[in-house]
Amino acid sequence: MSVVKGDLNVHKLGLSPADEESLRSNIDTILHCGADTHHLHSYARLRNTNVNSTRFLLDLCVAVKPKKFCYISSISVANCSPNQKIVPEGELLIEPTESNGYLLSKWTSEKLISRYARYFNLDFSILRLGNITGHSKTGYGPYENNHFWSFTKGILQLGSFPTLQIKVEMLPVDITCNLISKLLNTYQDGLRVYNITNPVTLDTADYFSILTRRGYPTQEMLLYEWQKQLRHLSENNYLTPIKGFYSGNLGAISPEVKQDNLYHLLLKLKMRIDINYESIIDVYIHYQENKDLMRLEPITAESEHHSAAGFASP
The missing domain is CATH 3.40.50.720 (NAD(P)-binding Rossmann-like Domain)
Structure with a gap:
């Protein structure tokens, strides 16, 4: 080679x-x-x-x-x-x-x-x-400058998350790579398209409930109330570089993802890609804590303390 x-x-x-x-x-x-x-x-x-x-x-x-x-x-x-x-x-x-x-x-x-x-x-x-996350066994993954984890950590800093119709979905990188490597050994003329996302998803509230049980408490807020906080984010909040993505209309429901081709492929390869979210989030939090990546700087701006009172944040 x-x-x-x-x-x-x-x-x-x-x-x-x-x-x-x-x-x-x-x-x-x-x-x-x-x-x-x-x-x-x-x-x-x-x-x-x-x-x-x-x-x-x-x-x-x-x-x-x-x-x-x-x-x-x-x-x-x-x-x-x-x-x-x-x-x-x-x-x-x-x-x-x-x-x-x-x-x-x-x-x-x-x-x-x-x-x-x-x-x-x-x-x-x-x-x-979809959302390719860290290794399912070791937890190793790209946590720094990663949009999903910046979103998560920024909300944990605020102590509040918005009511959203958007689902949380994770597929560990090792499971994804294993599937792709096996796919490369199958053959068929013409175009094949696969929507490779975890068929099991979490509601936003359920995701943050898991994190609350792991020692990172948040409370749910109405979207428009939560978005008011984005105007006063401190520089050390993980949401600051990406707040533009969450300042507009977030009320839309995600499109339905068809996965018939994926299901047939998984059946052919005798594979499963669904995961236990409680367990995998434990792995990721444990890895980041050991690497000092879950250090959440306190919110220092007075306006932020005021706006965050009484609630607390995906």
Whole structure:
């Protein structure tokens, strides 16, 4: 086995002509899971890294000899359109209205893959992942600068969480990787799409109830009352860098996620991906406490003390 270095942000990944020719002739599978995942960058800024790299890898896939292509996408790509009531396990046909550059880059890449799959009829798959969390046994994971955990810790600092229709969903990284590796050893002509999220979810209130029982108490608040606190967040609150995501309308219900293809795959592979949330949250909290990652700085602003009185926060 050899390693060929490349850069997703550079034309043709910055490969030398010799390396490009070698890849065209010798590889048989491409797993494309690299991307700039910054959710505040524009589509124009992300196009080279997230879209043009996909186009190049698709060209590589159909050159010299046919290759299997597996693309890691995001379940959130369905949120590009407010009219997307269902997330199908197939091509997303509704045109996007979302301005989020990351989601638009994923949507555009999916459309490219669908087009190549129709034209070449090769074994192409799109895997839309949800909230991939730490290892199910060790707890190791990306807790710093991670949106989900920043949201969680910021709410624990406030002591209050909003009433939301949005569900909490987790799928440990080791379970996800095991599923993907097994999928890569299955073959089928044409495009396959899988919505790979945990089929079991938690209500927001149930999630914070678990954390309360682990020594991190919060209280539920009406959304509009909770959002008032965002105006006065202290700099040390984990929500501060991402508060723009939670300042608008959060009352929408998440689209229904179809998973028939996933269920058939799991049956074929004799796998289960559901988890016990109580147990897995214990693992994650224990890991972060041991690594001093659950240190929650107190809220110091007087206005925040006032606004947080009488309640307490996903």
